[in-house]
Structures are given as C-alpha cells and as structure tokens.
Amino acid sequence: MQVSSQRMLGLMIGLILGLGYAVTSNYVNEWVMPGIPLFTPWPGRLGVIVLTTAVFGFLGLLAAWPDESIPGILLTGVAGSFLTSIWIFMTATSNLGGVFALLALVFLPRMFFYIPYGWLVRWLMDRLSPHPHRAAAPVWRWASVLMGFAVVSGLGLFALHGEETRLSLTRMEKLMRESAQATSRDELPAPLQKVEGFLQNAKGDYAYEIGSNPDVLPVQRPMVEYGAQEPFLIVKFKNGFRFGCVFSPPYIVPACVRF
Numbered sequence: 001m002q003v004s005s006q007r008m009l010g011l012m013i014g015l016i017l018g019l020g021y022a023v024t025s026n027y028v029n030e031w032v033m034p035g036i037p038l039f040t041p042w043p044g045r046l047g048v049i050v051l052t053t054a055v056f057g058f059l060g061l062l063a064a065w066p067d068e069s070i071p072g073i074l075l076t077g078v079a080g081s082f083l084t085s086i087w088i089f090m091t092a093t094s095n096l097g098g099v100f101a102l103l104a105l106v107f108l109p110r111m112f113f114y115i116p117y118g119w120l121v122r123w124l125m126d127r128l129s130p131h132p133h134r135a136a137a138p139v140w141r142w143a144s145v146l147m148g149f150a151v152v153s154g155l156g157l158f159a160l161h162g163e164e165t166r167l168s169l170t171r172m173e174k175l176m177r178e179s180a181q182a183t184s185r186d187e188l189p190a191p192l193q194k195v196e197g198f199l200q201n202a203k204g205d206y207a208y209e210i211g212s213n214p215d216v217l218p219v220q221r222p223m224v225e226y227g228a229q230e231p232f233l234i235v236k237f238k239n240g241f242r243f244g245c246v247f248s249p250p251y252i253v254p255a256c257v258r259f
Contacts, residue, residue, distance in 0.1 A: 006125065007064045010072075013124050014060015015053055016145060017117070017152040022052035024156025032160060036173050039209035039236060055083055059114065063121040073118035080114030113155075120148050161210065168231040168247035169208055172254065176206070176235070191245065196258045201241035209234040214246040221255040222248050 026045055029038055040048060059080050063072040127144045161169070175189045182188045185199055192198050211232035214221075224230060228249055236242045245254035 006067075006129070007061055009125050009128060010064020010121055011057050011061040013121050013128075013145065013148075014063070015057035017060070017120070017148055018053040018056020019049075020149045020153030021056065021156045022049040024153045025052070025159035026156075028157055028160045033166060033169060036169050037205070037207040038169075039207040039234075056117075059083075059117065060121045063118040064125060069119075069122045072122060073115055076118030076121070077111040077115035080117065081111045117152070120152070124148055162229065164229040164247070164249075164251055165210060165231040167251040168233060168245075168254070171247070171252060172208065172233055172235070172245060175254075191254050191256045195243045195256050197241070198243070198258075201239065202237060203241075204238050206235055206237045209236060211244065217244045217246055217255075217257060217259060219244075219246060219255045219257040221246050224248050 026040075026049055030036075043051065059076050062079055063076040065075070066072045124144055127141050175192060178189050179192050179198070179202065182199065185193055188198065195202075211217075211234050214230045214232035217232060221230070230249075231247045231251070233245045233247070233254070234242060235245070243256055243258040245256040247254045
C-alpha cells in the first residue's frame with residue numbers, strides 16, 4: 001500500500017471509531033437521566049462530538065503514519081494522553097492546581113487506553129489493506145470495522161456518572177422544581193433557603209456542572225467516612241447566577257451556598 005493511502009485509511013478508520021465513542025460518551029448520561037440539564041463545555045455538545053471525532057481521526061492518522069506498527073501505536077498513546085490532558089485542564093473550572101497534579105498522575109495510565117486504540121487502528125488497517133497474496137478486501141472484511149466501532153462506542157459508556165452523582169442530580173432537580181413554585185424565601189426547600197439571592201436570580205434556563213473538588217465550596221457539611229463520595233454540583237443559570245451544592249451520604253439533603 002502506498003504511504004498516502006495507508007495514512008488516509010488510518011484517518012478514515014479513526015474518524016469512524018471516534019464518531020461512535022463521541023456520540024456514546026456525550027449522550028449516555030442524557031439517556032440514563034432524561035430531563036436533567038447537564039452542562040456541556042464549549043463548543044457545545046455537537047461541537048464536542050465533532051472535536052472528539054476529529055481527535056480520534058488525528059490519532060488514527062498518527063497510528064498509520066510510520067511504516068511499522070509499533071512506532072505508530074506508541075505515538076498514538078503519547079499523543080492521546082497529551083491531548084486529553086490539555087482538554088481536561090482547559091475545561092476545569094475549580095482547583096486548577098489539584099487538576100494539574102491529577103493529570104500528572106494519570107498521564108501514563110491513560111496511555112493504556114490510547115495504545116490499544118492505536119493497535120486496533122493498525123489491526124483494522126491490516127484487515128482492509130490489499131496484500132500480494134490476497135484479493136482486495138471484500139465487503140465482509142468491513143465487519144471488522146463494525147466490530148471495532150461497537151467496542152470503541154461501548155467504551156463511551158464509562159462516561160456515565162457514578163451512582164452517587166446520579167442520585168444527587170436527581171435529588172437536585174427535584175429541589176429545583178419545587179423551588180419554581182415558591183413565592184417567598186420561606187417557601188423554598190430548606191437547602192436552597194441558604195443560597196443568597198436565589199429567589200431573585202434563579203430565573204430561566206440552568207444546567208448542572210459536576211465540580212471536581214467539594215472542598216472549594218465554603219459551606220459546612222457533615223463528616224463522612226474516608227473514601228466516601230461527595231458529589232459537588234454547580235448550578236449555572238444563563239443569566240450568570242450560580243451556586244454550588246455538596247451532597248454527602250445518603251445524598252438527600254445537600255449543603256448549598258452561592259459562590
């Protein structure tokens with residue numbers, strides 16, 4: 001296979017696999033929690049899908065770039081970890097120092113996702129490429145691409161929020177709907193009464209963002225066992241008003257404050 005054809009095939013395979021992962025990872029929470037508005041970072045859900053697909057296509061191109069498989073696979077692992085680190089750091093909204101330290105710790109482990117991805121691209125390329133002793137790839141060989149598409153799409157299911165976060169989001173949405181009927185501070189649900197300016201400013205559309213560190217919220221909350229999950233939800237309104245809530249077990253009554 002000519003070098004240009006090899007690289008184009010890697011790009012095409014990467015785009016196909018990336019589209020499956022992008023759609024699944026961006027919609028899985030909406031499928032599981034319909035009606036709960038979740039915040040999507042710039043450039044919006046459709047933009048993130050396009051950007052993610054393009055990144056996977058670029059990684060497929062890198063996997064196909066060298067003539068030998070192993071250098072391409074290793075290059076894909078390093079580049080994938082680097083690009084995702086940049087994206088996480090750019091979209092982090094709190095405790096950037098903690099996010100940076102976390103990225104340093106998980107940079108190498110993330111390579112164990114992108115290295116198999118690079119291997120998969122090269123394997124699919126080999127299945128589809130014509131060989132001297134094999135006729136041009138018949139239609140059934142594209143079943144391998146469909147299999148790879150299904151596998152990578154399934155990996156997008158890991159973007160589903162954990163059970164504790166899903167319980168907290170469901171409870172928070174219930175509180176927000178109850179607050180829509182309130183005409184005075186005393187009629188608000190108890191956790192929202194502590195949010196300064198809620199009744200005056202909580203108007204219009206809003207979305208939930210999952211914060212990375214509940215300790216940045218200046219609010220008292222109960223002591224929990226070591227290792228227990230405490231989802232940190234940031235409620236953002238289009239008019240600029242926002243507040244945060246921390247849900248401690250059993251994830252029913254949050255501690256909320258404007259910040």
